[in-house]
Amino acid sequence: MSTTIIGALTGAILAVVALVFGFWGFLLTALFMAIGAVIGRIASGKLDVRAVTDAFTGRRTS
Template identity: 55%
Template sequence: MTTATRTGILVGAVLALTWVVFGFWSFFFVGVAMAVGALIGRVVDGKLDVSNVVEAVRGKRTSS
């Protein structure tokens, strides 16, 4: 299995266990926290330029 596959399995397992043990809102919060952590990680690695994202959200730039 590839590293991405293993990571996906781990993320899915954490979210599923969170939902089963703590309920929907905890599941939702953990999912949002994981997404924010992933975004921060991409910024730190230099794989995501925040200024381009801000411009795209403002509508000043398109992805094409």
């Protein structure tokens, strides 16, 4: 799947959730989608957690 299709599906899911569950349901769904994306990036090895923590603590710049 291309990134355009994934982005369109994500937008469609968030739109349906916003219509069905309202604003707070939308925010909760968006938060869980973001957490899932980060976990997926870590599991696939595309995100180095140590580099991210070093950047947040000021040890290294990004």
